[in-house]
Amino acid sequence: ALDVSGAPAHTADAVRDRVIGRVDGTQPGPVVVVIAGIHGNEPGGPIAARRVLDSLAAGSLPLTGTFVALMGNLTAMRLGRRFVDRDLARLWTTGEVERARGTEHPSCVEQAELRGLLQEIDAIEEEFPGRDILLIELHSTSGPGVPFQAINDTLHDRAIAFASPIPLVLGVEEAIRGSMLDYMEGQGRSVLVIEGGQHEAPETADHLESALWTVLSGMHAVPAESAVVEAKTERLRKVADGAPVIAEVVYRHNITPEDHFEMRPGFRHFQPIRRGELLAEDVRGPVRAPMGGLLLMPKYQGLGSDGFFITRPVRRSWLSVSAALRWLRVDRALTHLPGVRRDPTRPRQVLVNPNIARFLVVPVFHLCGYRRLSPRDGRVVFARRIEAPTEPRR
Numbered sequence: 001a002l003d004v005s006g007a008p009a010h011t012a013d014a015v016r017d018r019v020i021g022r023v024d025g026t027q028p029g030p031v032v033v034v035i036a037g038i039h040g041n042e043p044g045g046p047i048a049a050r051r052v053l054d055s056l057a058a059g060s061l062p063l064t065g066t067f068v069a070l071m072g073n074l075t076a077m078r079l080g081r082r083f084v085d086r087d088l089a090r091l092w093t094t095g096e097v098e099r100a101r102g103t104e105h106p107s108c109v110e111q112a113e114l115r116g117l118l119q120e121i122d123a124i125e126e127e128f129p130g131r132d133i134l135l136i137e138l139h140s141t142s143g144p145g146v147p148f149q150a151i152n153d154t155l156h157d158r159a160i161a162f163a164s165p166i167p168l169v170l171g172v173e174e175a176i177r178g179s180m181l182d183y184m185e186g187q188g189r190s191v192l193v194i195e196g197g198q199h200e201a202p203e204t205a206d207h208l209e210s211a212l213w214t215v216l217s218g219m220h221a222v223p224a225e226s227a228v229v230e231a232k233t234e235r236l237r238k239v240a241d242g243a244p245v246i247a248e249v250v251y252r253h254n255i256t257p258e259d260h261f262e263m264r265p266g267f268r269h270f271q272p273i274r275r276g277e278l279l280a281e282d283v284r285g286p287v288r289a290p291m292g293g294l295l296l297m298p299k300y301q302g303l304g305s306d307g308f309f310i311t312r313p314v315r316r317s318w319l320s321v322s323a324a325l326r327w328l329r330v331d332r333a334l335t336h337l338p339g340v341r342r343d344p345t346r347p348r349q350v351l352v353n354p355n356i357a358r359f360l361v362v363p364v365f366h367l368c369g370y371r372r373l374s375p376r377d378g379r380v381v382f383a384r385r386i387e388a389p390t391e392p393r394r
Contacts, residue, residue, distance in 0.1 A: 145269025163218020
């Protein structure tokens with residue numbers, strides 16, 4: 001098993017096994033699968049996972065169900081690099097997953113890592129058919145700020161996220177193609193992404209550990225009234241004070257190595273910014289905010305294709321409205337609107353003509369339980385989210 005109980009260390013001996021550890025409770029229940037170290041320069045995740053494993057193994061709290069912790073990018077973690085050849089956090093596409101499950105020789109280091117990770121995840125799903133399985137990605141960021149979480153916006157996954165007091169960010173899977181969040185949504189699997197703070201900050205592992213305890217509590221895997229859970233929840237509540245409860249991604253600034261993108265210093269998660277505010281520089285000159293909002297994940301590291309994100313707060317009352325609309329299946333009426341038709345070959349998908357349906361299209365579909373996909377043949381494409389694992393996949 002991985003020895004990361006102390007300070008982060010990137011050595012050849014620091015990372016050996018894909019499986020960090022596993023604890024089985026005395027009673028069957030939810031299966032929580034933590035994936036740490038998707039990026040090799042994020043040591044906080046493995047440290048947090050080990051702490052929770054050690055506490056559960058010692059019997060600090062009774063566990064219902066199963067808790068498993070996996071390492072994501074073993075090679076990159078040994079090297080202390082974000083990735084070696086390709087970003088493992090962007091390889092979760094149908095084509096890449098099919099290749100990883102096939103017999104072809106891996107095309108790069110991360111393709112081999114994806115294969116190993118999928119083998120473990122598939123084995124867990126085979127072992128626990130019909131059980132509630134939650135995949136949790138543990139991450140950290142190059143910029144400082146409040147820890148936060150992201151989900152696919154289903155009613156089931158909202159309930160999991162609301163167990164933690166840290167901000168909930170919606171729309172990440174629409175902004176970042178090829179993420180596990182993006183891929184698993186189409187498979188009807190629950191994924192929770194937790195960003196704990198800045199990579200090397202000592203409190204990042206504390207934040208990630210605290211978030212794991214709140215999730216276990218929210219899934220009724222450990223007692224919510226325990227002193228451990230209450231202390232961890234209070235820690236996160238204090239850290240998140242002043243941050244939005246819920247926010248939605250409205251803009252992602254894509255970059256390439258040729259851009260020589262350089263973020264201006266001093267920005268933090270959820271920092272208010274104004275339209276036109278100078279945020280960064282690249283080969284073309286100043287990079288200014290295309291709109292006002294709350295800044296998220298400013299890039300202060302070498303590798304990566306996300307310069308920054310802009311979010312806007314979402315009132316929790318809107319999520320209550322959304323829940324009611326989904327229970328009532330109001331989405332069935334959407335295809336009767338002008339410019340909207342169902343895709344004849346993909347029953348879960350809807351095609352929208354932007355020249356006809358022009359106002360509040362994205363918010364309406366989000367409220368009714370749809371997510372936006374990549375455009376196709378000049379049409380905006382939405383797919384109805386799989387609200388429960390028993391629903392058929394699109």
